[in-house]
Amino acid sequence: MCPHRPQCPSADARDREAALVVAFHPEQGWWLLCNGMVIFDDTGELLPDGRSVPARRGPSQQAA
Template identity: 70%
Template sequence: MCTHRPTCPTADSPDREAAHTIAAHPEQGWILLCNSAVIFDDTGELLPDGQVVAPHRLCATA
């Protein structure tokens, strides 16, 4: 799948968000990474196996 050197992290790796972007649609709020993970603006994720990762954006504190 990934032809980058070094190879991008797989979709099941903890650092999956470090993979290269292959399609971006900021107007729709998502990007597709070369490991087939979809990352949403709210930091939620959809993995290639259908698993959903809940948003994990850090909240600012006063």
């Protein structure tokens, strides 16, 4: 259960990405949120129940 006030949105809420960061490893490209979600720097998500949410953007476009 979230100890923050107001409580962080649950992993099932529409605004679930608004939960506070409790651990982060930007060098590895991920952040753990208070609601148990893992957010990746490519915008993909891993939900606490193991389901994944695909990235909302495609691979980065590198200049030639």
